[in-house]
Amino acid sequence: MQTDPELREEMVATVRKFVARDVIPVASDLEHADAYPAEIVAAMADLGLFGITIPQEYGGLGLDLLTYVGVIEELSYGWMSLSGVLNTHTMCATLIATFGTTEQKERWLPQMVSGARRGALSLSEPDAGTDTRNISCRAVRDGDEWVVTGTKAWVTNGERAGLVALAALVVGNVLGDIHSDSLDDKLIAISCAVGVLVLGVIATRSAASEVERVTAARAGATASTPLRVVCLLIGYVTVILGALDVIDVPLGHLLVGGAVTGVIIGIAAQQALGNLFAGLVLLLSRPYVPGERILIRSGALGGPLEGMVTSVGLLYTTLRGNDGIIINIPNAGLLAAAVGPAPPEVAEEDAEEAVV
Numbered sequence: 001m002q003t004d005p006e007l008r009e010e011m012v013a014t015v016r017k018f019v020a021r022d023v024i025p026v027a028s029d030l031e032h033a034d035a036y037p038a039e040i041v042a043a044m045a046d047l048g049l050f051g052i053t054i055p056q057e058y059g060g061l062g063l064d065l066l067t068y069v070g071v072i073e074e075l076s077y078g079w080m081s082l083s084g085v086l087n088t089h090t091m092c093a094t095l096i097a098t099f100g101t102t103e104q105k106e107r108w109l110p111q112m113v114s115g116a117r118r119g120a121l122s123l124s125e126p127d128a129g130t131d132t133r134n135i136s137c138r139a140v141r142d143g144d145e146w147v148v149t150g151t152k153a154w155v156t157n158g159e160r161a162g163l164v165a166l167a168a169l170v171v172g173n174v175l176g177d178i179h180s181d182s183l184d185d186k187l188i189a190i191s192c193a194v195g196v197l198v199l200g201v202i203a204t205r206s207a208a209s210e211v212e213r214v215t216a217a218r219a220g221a222t223a224s225t226p227l228r229v230v231c232l233l234i235g236y237v238t239v240i241l242g243a244l245d246v247i248d249v250p251l252g253h254l255l256v257g258g259a260v261t262g263v264i265i266g267i268a269a270q271q272a273l274g275n276l277f278a279g280l281v282l283l284l285s286r287p288y289v290p291g292e293r294i295l296i297r298s299g300a301l302g303g304p305l306e307g308m309v310t311s312v313g314l315l316y317t318t319l320r321g322n323d324g325i326i327i328n329i330p331n332a333g334l335l336a337a338a339v340g341p342a343p344p345e346v347a348e349e350d351a352e353e354a355v356v
Protein backbone atom coordinates (compact mmCIF):
# COMPACT_ATOMS: atom_id res chain seq x y z
CA MET A 1 0.00 0.00 0.00
CA GLN A 2 1.27 3.49 -0.88
CA THR A 3 2.32 5.70 1.98
CA ASP A 4 0.59 9.06 2.35
CA PRO A 5 2.99 11.60 0.68
CA GLU A 6 2.83 13.88 3.77
CA LEU A 7 3.81 11.05 6.07
CA ARG A 8 6.59 10.08 3.66
CA GLU A 9 8.00 13.60 3.60
CA GLU A 10 7.77 13.80 7.40
CA MET A 11 9.69 10.55 7.81
CA VAL A 12 12.41 11.52 5.32
CA ALA A 13 12.75 14.98 6.93
CA THR A 14 13.14 13.39 10.38
CA VAL A 15 15.99 11.21 9.11
CA ARG A 16 17.58 14.21 7.35
CA LYS A 17 17.67 16.10 10.66
CA PHE A 18 19.02 13.07 12.52
CA VAL A 19 21.81 12.64 9.93
CA ALA A 20 22.76 16.34 10.11
CA ARG A 21 22.82 16.34 13.91
CA ASP A 22 24.12 12.87 14.88
CA VAL A 23 25.87 11.36 11.86
CA ILE A 24 27.77 13.90 9.78
CA PRO A 25 29.81 15.33 12.71
CA VAL A 26 31.22 11.87 13.62
CA ALA A 27 31.09 9.87 10.36
CA SER A 28 34.58 10.68 9.10
CA ASP A 29 36.25 9.92 12.45
CA LEU A 30 34.40 6.62 12.81
CA GLU A 31 35.20 5.67 9.22
CA HIS A 32 38.93 6.32 9.67
CA ALA A 33 38.98 4.54 13.01
CA ASP A 34 37.20 1.59 11.32
CA ALA A 35 34.84 1.65 14.31
CA TYR A 36 31.33 0.21 14.41
CA PRO A 37 28.78 3.03 14.96
CA ALA A 38 26.94 1.35 17.85
CA GLU A 39 25.38 4.61 19.16
CA ILE A 40 24.16 5.72 15.74
CA VAL A 41 22.67 2.29 15.07
CA ALA A 42 20.86 2.44 18.45
CA ALA A 43 19.45 5.87 17.49
CA MET A 44 18.31 4.45 14.13
CA ALA A 45 16.47 1.73 16.04
CA ASP A 46 14.79 4.39 18.25
CA LEU A 47 13.59 6.14 15.08
CA GLY A 48 11.91 2.88 14.03
CA LEU A 49 14.10 2.51 10.92
CA PHE A 50 14.65 -1.24 11.41
CA GLY A 51 10.92 -1.84 11.05
CA ILE A 52 10.28 0.78 8.42
CA THR A 53 8.95 -1.59 5.72
CA ILE A 54 7.85 -4.44 8.02
CA PRO A 55 4.02 -4.76 7.94
CA GLN A 56 2.11 -3.08 10.80
CA GLU A 57 0.53 -6.40 11.88
CA TYR A 58 4.03 -7.41 13.07
CA GLY A 59 4.63 -4.07 14.77
CA GLY A 60 6.48 -2.35 11.90
CA LEU A 61 5.76 1.05 10.32
CA GLY A 62 4.61 -0.63 7.09
CA LEU A 63 5.83 2.29 4.93
CA ASP A 64 6.26 1.92 1.16
CA LEU A 65 9.40 1.46 -0.90
CA LEU A 66 9.53 5.09 -2.01
CA THR A 67 9.69 6.20 1.62
CA TYR A 68 12.39 3.63 2.27
CA VAL A 69 14.42 4.89 -0.72
CA GLY A 70 14.15 8.47 0.64
CA VAL A 71 15.41 7.34 4.04
CA ILE A 72 18.33 5.43 2.48
CA GLU A 73 19.25 8.51 0.41
CA GLU A 74 19.48 10.62 3.55
CA LEU A 75 21.52 8.04 5.48
CA SER A 76 23.90 7.55 2.53
CA TYR A 77 24.36 11.31 2.24
CA GLY A 78 25.62 11.35 5.82
CA TRP A 79 27.58 8.09 5.81
CA MET A 80 27.33 5.38 3.13
CA SER A 81 28.05 2.53 5.56
CA LEU A 82 24.80 3.16 7.47
CA SER A 83 22.76 2.27 4.38
CA GLY A 84 24.47 -1.16 4.33
CA VAL A 85 23.53 -1.78 7.97
CA LEU A 86 19.86 -0.98 7.27
CA ASN A 87 19.65 -2.48 3.76
CA THR A 88 20.84 -5.97 4.63
CA HIS A 89 18.53 -6.04 7.69
CA THR A 90 15.58 -4.90 5.55
CA MET A 91 16.35 -7.45 2.81
CA CYS A 92 16.39 -10.23 5.40
CA ALA A 93 13.07 -8.98 6.90
CA THR A 94 11.51 -8.65 3.43
CA LEU A 95 12.48 -12.22 2.56
CA ILE A 96 10.82 -13.48 5.75
CA ALA A 97 7.71 -11.28 5.22
CA THR A 98 7.38 -12.42 1.60
CA PHE A 99 8.42 -16.08 1.67
CA GLY A 100 8.47 -17.05 5.35
CA THR A 101 6.01 -19.41 6.98
CA THR A 102 3.38 -17.96 9.33
CA GLU A 103 5.40 -19.27 12.26
CA GLN A 104 8.61 -17.61 11.01
CA LYS A 105 6.85 -14.26 10.45
CA GLU A 106 5.19 -14.25 13.86
CA ARG A 107 8.39 -15.30 15.58
CA TRP A 108 11.02 -13.13 13.89
CA LEU A 109 9.45 -9.98 12.43
CA PRO A 110 8.36 -8.36 15.75
CA GLN A 111 11.91 -8.82 17.08
CA MET A 112 13.38 -7.30 13.90
CA VAL A 113 11.14 -4.21 14.09
CA SER A 114 12.85 -2.95 17.23
CA GLY A 115 16.32 -3.83 15.98
CA ALA A 116 16.71 -6.11 19.01
CA ARG A 117 17.31 -8.88 16.52
CA ARG A 118 19.15 -7.68 13.45
CA GLY A 119 19.23 -9.35 10.07
CA ALA A 120 22.02 -9.96 7.56
CA LEU A 121 22.16 -11.10 3.96
CA SER A 122 24.71 -13.71 2.99
CA LEU A 123 24.79 -13.93 -0.77
CA SER A 124 28.33 -13.12 -1.97
CA GLU A 125 31.12 -15.70 -2.04
CA PRO A 126 34.86 -15.40 -2.71
CA ASP A 127 34.21 -16.48 -6.31
CA ALA A 128 30.71 -15.06 -6.80
CA GLY A 129 29.82 -11.38 -6.44
CA THR A 130 27.73 -9.73 -9.13
CA ASP A 131 27.37 -13.10 -10.87
CA THR A 132 25.12 -14.56 -8.17
CA ARG A 133 24.20 -17.49 -10.42
CA ASN A 134 27.70 -18.84 -9.84
CA ILE A 135 27.33 -19.36 -6.10
CA SER A 136 28.59 -22.78 -5.06
CA CYS A 137 27.23 -22.95 -1.50
CA ARG A 138 25.00 -26.04 -1.19
CA ALA A 139 22.04 -26.83 1.05
CA VAL A 140 20.88 -30.41 1.52
CA ARG A 141 17.80 -31.34 3.51
CA ASP A 142 18.40 -33.73 6.40
CA GLY A 143 15.08 -34.54 8.08
CA ASP A 144 13.81 -31.30 9.60
CA GLU A 145 17.14 -29.53 9.09
CA TRP A 146 19.21 -28.12 6.26
CA VAL A 147 22.91 -28.89 6.06
CA VAL A 148 24.75 -25.95 4.43
CA THR A 149 28.22 -26.40 2.92
CA GLY A 150 30.17 -23.53 1.40
CA THR A 151 32.13 -20.32 1.98
CA LYS A 152 30.56 -16.86 2.17
CA ALA A 153 32.14 -13.41 2.17
CA TRP A 154 31.36 -9.73 2.88
CA VAL A 155 28.39 -10.22 5.22
CA THR A 156 27.43 -6.79 6.52
CA ASN A 157 25.99 -7.08 10.07
CA GLY A 158 27.51 -10.59 10.06
CA GLU A 159 28.97 -10.33 13.57
CA ARG A 160 25.96 -8.55 15.06
CA ALA A 161 23.08 -10.27 13.31
CA GLY A 162 20.76 -12.71 15.01
CA LEU A 163 19.30 -13.83 11.70
CA VAL A 164 21.03 -14.48 8.41
CA ALA A 165 19.25 -14.88 5.07
CA LEU A 166 21.62 -17.14 3.16
CA ALA A 167 21.55 -17.99 -0.54
CA ALA A 168 22.47 -21.58 -1.39
CA LEU A 169 21.75 -24.05 -4.14
CA VAL A 170 19.25 -26.62 -2.99
CA VAL A 171 20.48 -30.08 -3.78
CA GLY A 172 18.26 -33.10 -3.57
CA ASN A 173 15.10 -34.56 -4.91
CA VAL A 174 12.57 -32.84 -2.71
CA LEU A 175 10.58 -30.65 -5.08
CA GLY A 176 8.04 -28.32 -3.55
CA ASP A 177 7.41 -29.03 0.11
CA ILE A 178 4.62 -31.24 1.33
CA HIS A 179 5.05 -29.81 4.87
CA SER A 180 4.89 -26.18 3.73
CA ASP A 181 2.10 -23.81 4.75
CA SER A 182 1.86 -22.75 1.15
CA LEU A 183 -0.65 -24.61 -1.02
CA ASP A 184 1.60 -23.99 -4.07
CA ASP A 185 4.49 -25.86 -2.45
CA LYS A 186 2.22 -28.76 -1.49
CA LEU A 187 0.78 -28.92 -5.02
CA ILE A 188 4.27 -28.85 -6.59
CA ALA A 189 5.37 -31.74 -4.35
CA ILE A 190 2.23 -33.78 -5.10
CA SER A 191 2.44 -33.04 -8.87
CA CYS A 192 6.09 -34.10 -8.95
CA ALA A 193 5.28 -37.32 -7.09
CA VAL A 194 2.46 -38.06 -9.58
CA GLY A 195 4.89 -37.25 -12.44
CA VAL A 196 7.48 -39.66 -11.05
CA LEU A 197 4.77 -42.35 -10.72
CA VAL A 198 3.31 -41.95 -14.22
CA LEU A 199 6.65 -41.61 -16.06
CA GLY A 200 8.22 -44.33 -13.90
CA VAL A 201 5.40 -46.79 -14.67
CA ILE A 202 5.66 -46.04 -18.42
CA ALA A 203 9.47 -46.48 -18.32
CA THR A 204 9.21 -49.70 -16.30
CA ARG A 205 6.64 -51.23 -18.66
CA SER A 206 8.71 -50.33 -21.74
CA ALA A 207 11.90 -51.74 -20.21
CA ALA A 208 10.14 -54.95 -19.11
CA SER A 209 8.63 -55.47 -22.59
CA GLU A 210 12.06 -55.00 -24.18
CA VAL A 211 13.66 -57.49 -21.76
CA GLU A 212 10.87 -59.95 -22.54
CA ARG A 213 11.37 -59.53 -26.31
CA VAL A 214 15.13 -60.09 -26.12
CA THR A 215 14.84 -63.03 -23.70
CA ALA A 216 12.07 -64.73 -25.70
CA ALA A 217 14.37 -64.86 -28.73
CA ARG A 218 17.16 -66.45 -26.69
CA ALA A 219 15.38 -68.73 -24.25
CA GLY A 220 11.70 -69.03 -25.15
CA ALA A 221 8.49 -67.77 -23.56
CA THR A 222 8.85 -69.82 -20.35
CA ALA A 223 11.89 -67.74 -19.37
CA SER A 224 10.88 -64.38 -20.79
CA THR A 225 7.51 -64.12 -19.07
CA PRO A 226 8.77 -64.58 -15.48
CA LEU A 227 11.72 -62.28 -16.25
CA ARG A 228 9.25 -59.61 -17.37
CA VAL A 229 7.40 -60.02 -14.08
CA VAL A 230 10.68 -59.62 -12.14
CA CYS A 231 11.53 -56.43 -14.13
CA LEU A 232 8.07 -55.01 -13.51
CA LEU A 233 8.30 -55.76 -9.78
CA ILE A 234 11.73 -54.14 -9.41
CA GLY A 235 10.64 -51.15 -11.52
CA TYR A 236 7.37 -50.57 -9.67
CA VAL A 237 9.02 -50.81 -6.25
CA THR A 238 11.71 -48.30 -7.35
CA VAL A 239 9.11 -45.91 -8.77
CA ILE A 240 6.92 -46.10 -5.67
CA LEU A 241 9.93 -45.45 -3.39
CA GLY A 242 10.98 -42.50 -5.60
CA ALA A 243 7.48 -40.96 -5.51
CA LEU A 244 7.27 -41.39 -1.72
CA ASP A 245 10.69 -39.75 -1.35
CA VAL A 246 9.52 -36.71 -3.35
CA ILE A 247 6.74 -36.13 -0.83
CA ASP A 248 9.24 -36.71 1.97
CA VAL A 249 7.84 -39.95 3.38
CA PRO A 250 10.65 -41.32 5.60
CA LEU A 251 12.05 -44.13 3.48
CA GLY A 252 14.05 -45.45 6.43
CA HIS A 253 10.86 -46.83 8.01
CA LEU A 254 9.72 -48.32 4.71
CA LEU A 255 13.12 -49.89 4.08
CA VAL A 256 13.23 -51.50 7.54
CA GLY A 257 9.69 -52.85 6.99
CA GLY A 258 10.69 -54.02 3.50
CA ALA A 259 13.85 -55.69 4.78
CA VAL A 260 11.95 -57.60 7.51
CA THR A 261 9.28 -58.66 4.99
CA GLY A 262 12.06 -59.68 2.57
CA VAL A 263 13.72 -61.90 5.17
CA ILE A 264 10.38 -63.58 6.07
CA ILE A 265 9.48 -64.15 2.40
CA GLY A 266 13.05 -65.34 1.75
CA ILE A 267 12.79 -67.99 4.47
CA ALA A 268 9.28 -69.07 3.42
CA ALA A 269 10.13 -69.25 -0.27
CA GLN A 270 13.68 -70.60 -0.03
CA GLN A 271 13.12 -73.35 -2.59
CA ALA A 272 11.40 -71.14 -5.14
CA LEU A 273 13.97 -68.34 -4.76
CA GLY A 274 16.84 -70.86 -5.12
CA ASN A 275 15.32 -72.02 -8.41
CA LEU A 276 14.72 -68.43 -9.56
CA PHE A 277 18.32 -67.29 -8.99
CA ALA A 278 19.68 -70.51 -10.47
CA GLY A 279 17.43 -69.84 -13.49
CA LEU A 280 18.95 -66.35 -13.87
CA VAL A 281 22.50 -67.77 -13.69
CA LEU A 282 21.67 -70.47 -16.26
CA LEU A 283 20.04 -67.86 -18.49
CA LEU A 284 23.24 -65.80 -18.49
CA SER A 285 25.80 -68.62 -18.63
CA ARG A 286 23.72 -70.62 -21.17
CA PRO A 287 25.23 -74.12 -20.78
CA TYR A 288 22.42 -75.28 -23.14
CA VAL A 289 19.75 -73.74 -25.36
CA PRO A 290 16.27 -74.95 -26.29
CA GLY A 291 16.44 -77.60 -29.00
CA GLU A 292 19.85 -78.94 -27.86
CA ARG A 293 20.28 -82.56 -26.71
CA ILE A 294 22.04 -82.75 -23.37
CA LEU A 295 23.26 -85.23 -20.79
CA ILE A 296 22.81 -84.33 -17.11
CA ARG A 297 24.85 -86.16 -14.48
CA SER A 298 23.52 -85.66 -10.99
CA GLY A 299 22.83 -88.03 -8.12
CA ALA A 300 20.38 -85.54 -6.63
CA LEU A 301 18.27 -85.72 -9.80
CA GLY A 302 18.17 -89.49 -9.69
CA GLY A 303 20.99 -90.46 -12.05
CA PRO A 304 21.99 -89.39 -15.51
CA LEU A 305 19.24 -87.83 -17.61
CA GLU A 306 19.42 -87.52 -21.35
CA GLY A 307 17.14 -85.73 -23.77
CA MET A 308 16.32 -82.57 -25.68
CA VAL A 309 15.76 -79.23 -23.92
CA THR A 310 12.32 -78.00 -24.94
CA SER A 311 12.20 -74.83 -22.86
CA VAL A 312 14.28 -72.89 -20.35
CA GLY A 313 12.19 -71.35 -17.58
CA LEU A 314 13.17 -69.21 -14.61
CA LEU A 315 12.10 -71.95 -12.19
CA TYR A 316 12.27 -75.15 -14.27
CA THR A 317 13.95 -76.41 -17.40
CA THR A 318 11.89 -78.86 -19.45
CA LEU A 319 13.56 -81.90 -20.98
CA ARG A 320 12.06 -84.47 -23.39
CA GLY A 321 13.81 -87.75 -22.67
CA ASN A 322 14.84 -90.33 -25.29
CA ASP A 323 11.71 -92.29 -24.34
CA GLY A 324 9.56 -89.24 -25.21
CA ILE A 325 8.66 -88.49 -21.56
CA ILE A 326 8.65 -84.82 -20.59
CA ILE A 327 10.24 -83.90 -17.25
CA ASN A 328 10.54 -80.53 -15.52
CA ILE A 329 13.91 -80.25 -13.75
CA PRO A 330 14.29 -77.60 -10.98
CA ASN A 331 16.93 -75.06 -12.00
CA ALA A 332 18.71 -75.27 -8.61
CA GLY A 333 19.27 -79.00 -9.27
CA LEU A 334 20.54 -78.27 -12.77
CA LEU A 335 22.95 -75.62 -11.55
CA ALA A 336 24.45 -78.19 -9.16
CA ALA A 337 24.70 -80.88 -11.87
CA ALA A 338 27.25 -81.62 -14.56
CA VAL A 339 25.74 -80.81 -17.96
CA GLY A 340 27.16 -81.56 -21.39
CA PRO A 341 26.11 -82.47 -24.90
CA ALA A 342 24.44 -85.88 -25.21
CA PRO A 343 25.85 -88.50 -27.62
CA PRO A 344 23.91 -88.52 -30.92
CA GLU A 345 20.69 -90.57 -30.88
CA VAL A 346 21.08 -93.95 -32.62
CA ALA A 347 18.23 -94.89 -35.00
CA GLU A 348 16.46 -98.21 -34.09
CA GLU A 349 17.47 -100.09 -37.31
CA ASP A 350 21.10 -99.06 -36.86
CA ALA A 351 20.99 -100.33 -33.32
CA GLU A 352 19.61 -103.73 -34.41
CA GLU A 353 22.29 -104.00 -37.14
CA ALA A 354 24.94 -103.30 -34.57
CA VAL A 355 23.63 -106.20 -32.40
CA VAL A 356 23.61 -108.64 -35.34
Ligand SMILES: Cc1cc2nc3c(=O)[nH]c(=O)nc-3n(C[C@H](O)[C@H](O)[C@H](O)COP(=O)(O)OP(=O)(O)OC[C@H]3O[C@@H](n4cnc5c(N)ncnc54)[C@H](O)[C@@H]3O)c2cc1C
Nearest residue numbers: 084088121122123124125128129130131153154155156157
Ligand atom coordinates in the same frame (compact mmCIF):
# COMPACT_ATOMS: atom_id res chain seq x y z
C1 LIG B 1 31.19 -2.80 2.06
C2 LIG B 1 30.64 -4.02 1.42
C3 LIG B 1 29.60 -4.67 2.03
C4 LIG B 1 29.07 -5.81 1.46
N1 LIG B 1 28.04 -6.47 2.10
C5 LIG B 1 27.55 -7.60 1.56
C6 LIG B 1 26.50 -8.31 2.24
O1 LIG B 1 26.04 -7.93 3.29
N2 LIG B 1 26.07 -9.44 1.70
C7 LIG B 1 26.55 -9.93 0.51
O2 LIG B 1 26.08 -10.97 0.07
N3 LIG B 1 27.55 -9.28 -0.15
C8 LIG B 1 28.05 -8.13 0.35
N4 LIG B 1 29.06 -7.45 -0.30
C9 LIG B 1 29.57 -8.01 -1.54
C10 LIG B 1 29.06 -7.25 -2.73
O3 LIG B 1 27.70 -7.56 -2.93
C11 LIG B 1 29.91 -7.66 -3.91
O4 LIG B 1 31.15 -7.06 -3.69
C12 LIG B 1 29.33 -7.20 -5.20
O5 LIG B 1 28.24 -8.06 -5.53
C13 LIG B 1 30.34 -7.19 -6.30
O6 LIG B 1 30.95 -8.44 -6.43
P1 LIG B 1 32.52 -8.57 -6.66
O7 LIG B 1 33.21 -7.71 -5.65
O8 LIG B 1 32.85 -10.02 -6.72
O9 LIG B 1 32.75 -7.90 -8.07
P2 LIG B 1 32.52 -8.53 -9.52
O10 LIG B 1 31.23 -9.33 -9.55
O11 LIG B 1 33.74 -9.29 -9.90
O12 LIG B 1 32.36 -7.24 -10.38
C14 LIG B 1 33.50 -6.38 -10.62
C15 LIG B 1 33.06 -5.25 -11.56
O13 LIG B 1 32.61 -5.78 -12.80
C16 LIG B 1 31.31 -5.31 -13.10
N5 LIG B 1 30.57 -6.39 -13.75
C17 LIG B 1 30.39 -7.65 -13.30
N6 LIG B 1 29.64 -8.38 -14.15
C18 LIG B 1 29.35 -7.55 -15.18
C19 LIG B 1 28.60 -7.72 -16.36
N7 LIG B 1 28.03 -8.88 -16.67
N8 LIG B 1 28.49 -6.67 -17.20
C20 LIG B 1 29.08 -5.49 -16.90
N9 LIG B 1 29.80 -5.25 -15.77
C21 LIG B 1 29.92 -6.29 -14.92
C22 LIG B 1 30.71 -4.93 -11.75
O14 LIG B 1 29.71 -3.93 -11.89
C23 LIG B 1 31.92 -4.42 -11.00
O15 LIG B 1 32.15 -3.07 -11.32
C24 LIG B 1 29.58 -6.31 0.24
C25 LIG B 1 30.64 -5.63 -0.39
C26 LIG B 1 31.16 -4.51 0.20
C27 LIG B 1 32.27 -3.80 -0.50
